[in-house]
Amino acid sequence: MIDTDRRFQLTTDMTPTGDQPAAIEALVKGVNAAAPHQVLLGATGTGKTFTMAQVIQRTQKPTLILSHNKTLAAKQYQNVRAPCPQKAYTYVVADYDKNKPDADTPQRHIYI
Numbered sequence: 001m002i003d004t005d006r007r008f009q010l011t012t013d014m015t016p017t018g019d020q021p022a023a024i025e026a027l028v029k030g031v032n033a034a035a036p037h038q039v040l041l042g043a044t045g046t047g048k049t050f051t052m053a054q055v056i057q058r059t060q061k062p063t064l065i066l067s068h069n070k071t072l073a074a075k076q077y078q079n080v081r082a083p084c085p086q087k088a089y090t091y092v093v094a095d096y097d098k099n100k101p102d103a104d105t106p107q108r109h110i111y112i
Contacts, residue, residue, distance in 0.1 A: 007060060018047075020047055053080050
């Protein structure tokens with residue numbers, strides 16, 4: 001039984017559009033069927049994080065979100081946290097990777 005005080009609930013006026021409703025349905029079915037692997041593909045800015053948040057809300061499963069770099073991880077953290085301010089989130093950067101830059105602009109010696 002899910003503790004209703006700890007339910008993941010989005011607080012947003014946004015609604016799924018375009019391909020998002022079909023993607024949400026397919027991903028929810030996969031989660032509920034215990035599919036071992038699922039992939040959500042889309043170009044930058046197409047609403048993958050919002051789609052992921054919708055799936056988390058519908059399934060109410062504890063979720064671990066992994067990103068391949070710190071910049072993307074920080075953006076995803078902010079995008080999910082904004083419509084769900086009441087929940088506890090943790091943003092972790094692995095120690096072995098914290099000093100490795102995600103990007104480098106050698107001409108200006110700027111590391112991200």
